Amino acid sequence: MLVERVAVGNMLPGGVPFNDCNVNPTWRAHVQTSDGVKVAFVKLIEPRSLYIECVCAVIGRSLGLPIPAPLIVKVTNTALSDIPHGEARLAFGSEDAKYPSFRRYINSDSKEAMDKLAAFSKTLDVGIFDEWVANWDRNIGNMLYDGKDDFYFIDHENAIPQGLAYNVPARGNEILRCLYSHLSEFEKHKLSKAVSSTFIPNFRSLPFALLSEKTMASHYLGDDEITEVVCFLTERLNCINALFDHRVDIKQQGMAI
Template sequence: MDDLLIGTLLPGAVPIHRQNVNPVWRGNVTLGQIRRQMYVKAVEPRTLAVEVICALVGRSIGLPIPRPALVRVTDRALPGVIGSMVFFGSESVDNPDLKQWLSRDPDQAMDQLSQWSKLIDAGCFDEWSGNADRHGGNILYGGGSNFALIDHSEAIPRNLQVADPAPANLLLTYAAGDQSPKTLDVLIKKAKTSCQPFAGASVRDEILAILKGLSDAPTVDSLMAFLHQRIHALMLLISTRIGHAQSSLELQKK
C-alpha cells in the first residue's frame, strides 16, 4: 500500500514546538523491514480521516504533499500514551516553513511563491477541501520552486456546506491580488484547468475501509461525499473569490 504508509513509532521521538493545535513529534517509524523519519501527531478520529483523505487526494492530482501514514504509538515510544493509539504520520521533509523565509527575505519568498507553477492548483485544492488554514507555517519551502503542503487537519470543516465558500483562501487571494480584469480572466482559465482532475480523484476502497475502522463508516462516507458534491459548485466559488480578492497575504500564523 505505497500511497498510505503503515508503521510503528520507535522510542526517541522529539517534540516539535511550533504552536501546533495538536502536539507533533518527529521520530523514526518502522515500516516493515525499513525505518523512516516522520512527523506524527495525535488527532481525533475524524481529523485522522480528513488528514489521510486530503493527503491522498492532493497527491493524486499532483500536489507536493508528503505521503501520509497511520502510525501505531504505544507508551513505550511516547510516555503518557494509554495502551496503543493510532497517530497521523507524514513523511519528514527537511525544508523550513515559508514563515521562516518570510522573516529573513520576504520579497524573495513572495516572488518565488508568485512564480510557483502549482500556486493556482494548491489554491483550488484548498477551496475544494474548504481549508481556510493555509498559512506560512504549513507551506514548506526549500528554495526555487521547491514547495510542499502539509497539515490539512482543518480541511472539510464540520459546518461548511458544499456550496459555501471556505472562510478564507490565502493562496487564491494572493494569486489574484490587485490584478486587472484581463489578468483575472487568465487566472479563471488556469483554475478551470486545475480543477479538471478533481472529479477523477479518489481514495482506494481498502484505504477507506481502514479509515472506517478507525473512525466510522458514516463519517468517512460524509467526507468523501463532501468532496464529490462540492465539485459542482467549485468554479463559481473560485470565480467569486478571485473576482473579489484583496492584494494582501497574511501568511504569518495568527
C-alpha cells in the same frame, strides 16, 4: 488516476517534541513500516482529522501536488510515555520533507519569499485544491520551503470542516487571496476558464470510491463520517468555479456588443 495507499507504521522510541507554532502535540520520530524505517512528523489528532489528513494527502499527491507521503502511525507507551500501558493511539504521520517552514523566510525577506511562492509552478494548483477541500488554514507555517525554488504543503486537518455546506466558501484561502485576487480582470477570467477546463476534470477523474480503502478509514471512523467527506468533495465540484470567482473577486463580464 492512481491513488496510493497510506502506509502504516509504529512510532519508535526516541521521538523529539516539535514545536513550530503547531496546535497539536507533534514529534519528529522514526516510524517502522513494512518498507523500513521512515523519519516523520507524528501528531496526535482525533480520528476524523486523521481521515481528513489522509484523504487530502492521497488525492493531492495523485493530482501531482507536493505533499509529503502520509502515514498512519500506531503510538504506544513504548514510544510515548503519555500513552497508558496496554493502550495505543493512532496518529497522523507526514514524512519529513527536510525543508523548514516558510515562516523563516517570510520573517527574513518577505518580498523575495512571496515572489518565490508566486513563481512556483504548483502554487495555483494548491490554491484551487485548498478551495475545493475548504482548507481555510493555509499559512506560512504549513508551507515548507527549501530557500530556493521548491515548496511542500502540509497540514490539512482543518479541511472539510464539519457543518460547512458544500457550496459555501471556507473561512479563507490565503494563496488565492494574496497572489491572485489582485490580478487584472483579464488574467482572473483566464484562470477561471482554466479551473473549468483543466482543474475540475482532473478532480472528477479521482476514484472517490477507493478513498475509504486507501486511507483504511473503516478501522478508525464510522461509516457516516466516511461517506459525509466523500459526498462533500463530489458535490463541491459543482461549485468550484463559483467559489474560485468569489475568492479572487472576479467581475462578471458584460455582454459583448
